Amino acid sequence: MPFDAHQFKDIDPGERVLMGPGPSDVPGRVLQALSAPTIGHLDPTFLSIMDETQSLLRYVFQTKNRFTIPVSGTGSAGMEACLVNLLEPGDQAVVCANGVFGNRMADLVQRLRAELVRVDGAWGRAIDPEKVKKAVKGKTPKILAVVHAETSTGVCQPLEDLASIAREAGALFIVDMVTSLGGMDVGVDRIGIDAAYAGTQKCLSCPPGLAPLTFGPRAMEVLGSRKTPVASWYLDMSLVSSYWGKERKYHHTAPVNMIYGLRESLRIIAQEGLKDRFKRHLRNHRALVAGIEAMGLSMLVPEAERLPVLNAIRIPEEVNDLKVRQALLHDFGIEIGGGLGELAGKIWRVGVMGHSSCPRNVFLFIAALETTLRSQGLKVKSGALKEASAVYSTF
């Protein structure tokens, strides 16, 4: 039987309200930029677009680091680009692990045959810097790596103390900003972060596919003085930097249209301004939490350690996790995330990231969740929308 080409219809993904752990809603301007005509990766016009993208990335990373680029892969490729370039076999690597993404770093450290020093923390809590200090004591780690915004738990890890610990230990301070970049203050230069990476589909509100990355001078020095080759050709940042630098030396073919989209999403951020953007995220987060708590539900993470971009809500015991998520998707077009790992079935993860962080989504979510829980027989306290409103009128 010949292959029937007509079984495939025009693309029609529908429209969703993306309030999961990513992707977030993508603004029309970004989608439109994605569809601009493809040109060559060495075309003079494209080289200018690259320069502008770098300049915009430095703005959101709050850094002057020359080597600030989008890696040609998703956020996890950014993680890998950091570790594969900055670690050599046998190096000590201290990794803070209090969720899926810290664990992923630890896994990768071992694949790269570096010596893993794990600092474990409870899922749903930030890691105590004292614990890290103890773990580092007497060691000469090459890196100290931590997740700023743990997407699996909704925890925000304060970075300042860890930066000092890394500096004192002579280690590079590496930070996963996949979920925080563009929605929270990441202060790469102010805090003294040597290497960081992010994803595009969270608070940048660009489709997934690129990993913004920045290496400071100390990271570049470590990269330049390696004794062994990087165990990846694709992610060898010394080669990639020749393409993104003045030489413009061909490495791999840059994902041209994705970079159009990223540039536009960053331009939207620059137009809003980081300060206003952070405030917007905080405001919508507080309104959402006020509504959730008014319903009688509770948050996984203590207030002081909560991310303003991703909310981990405890699932009431009487409720069927999957049924609720399916109802939200089918009846209201809302995507939220379930728990991962040890939190599977125990939390919902509700993102209010980038373009998704807006009163319209917050009100919709509260109303939709209330409706769904009621229809599944749960007794929900009333007044949630009112409590959310109150946040908007006072903050």
Added chain:
Amino acid sequence: MPFDAHQFKDIDPGERVLMGPGPSDVPGRVLQALSAPTIGHLDPTFLSIMDETQSLLRYVFQTKNRFTIPVSGTGSAGMEACLVNLLEPGDQAVVCANGVFGNRMADLVQRLRAELVRVDGAWGRAIDPEKVKKAVKGKTPKILAVVHAETSTGVCQPLEDLASIAREAGALFIVDMVTSLGGMDVGVDRIGIDAAYAGTQKCLSCPPGLAPLTFGPRAMEVLGSRKTPVASWYLDMSLVSSYWGKERKYHHTAPVNMIYGLRESLRIIAQEGLKDRFKRHLRNHRALVAGIEAMGLSMLVPEAERLPVLNAIRIPEEVNDLKVRQALLHDFGIEIGGGLGELAGKIWRVGVMGHSSCPRNVFLFIAALETTLRSQGLKVKSGALKEASAVYSTF
């Protein structure tokens, strides 16, 4: 000074005629698909889009291999995905190298600490299978790897004999199809290829950013019986296959919009049909070569070993390489490629790939090149367009 967001204008990459070594011209339908609304990577609608993309990829690879997916990176990430998953440290790897991309495989084999057995060939010529047979003799290689369409030289490597040599040696046969997939007969199952990868920005005429990849049963067996962990988390195909398989287990966030674009580009190919598509590529190639040779220029590669999708034209000694390419770009909007490595300054690389493979582009290129060469003082024989026309009226 505060950051000035208004220095960045609306995206305007202009329009080019893409006749370099990739990217090729992207059809409007593909650009439009790219800009469809982003939905979640675990959304039921997206899962269907994944299934359809896999089915379409199997069609262009000419395979029934279950594990046929787009890797979340460009063609080079596909190369890396093949080698990092199928090689372990100490394994023997026979690599045929007669251009930049064969060399890249050899480089990667060494980064992965496998034992490299190089079979070198002249740049601009196919590799003699007898040479490979000799190199393999007495060895027990894990893989035999070769580039089907060497993008740096325009050479087509016949695959049948090498497949037999690999089979006899008990090695996996790995083929780089970056530039051939979608424009030439690759016959994965018919020839007996165990693993292959490609890029999207060549004969598929989708923007760069994904790497179609297929692993046959023997490759999956090798992957499943590894003794050491894959030295990459991002490209660990045993994890990736859990997401693309029935389990749908989250690995990394799929590049949703790029997959929309790929699906549309593959749908266009299926609608045209592979047989007609291969014939179209051959026809436009022959017309282009007829025009080039009528001008008095010559091709790098002997006729029997030429790719029908990428033409390596010798640069006449009297002519300034860069000036000609700049004039083509500025005066006619045409992008072609220069030579790489030892062929830098010696050849132009002119792609007629995918959507770019059409009489309009062929006639334009011949006329523009003739005009440019004349304006630079070269004596060009007349009648090139007529010779190209003659091909269209007889083939």
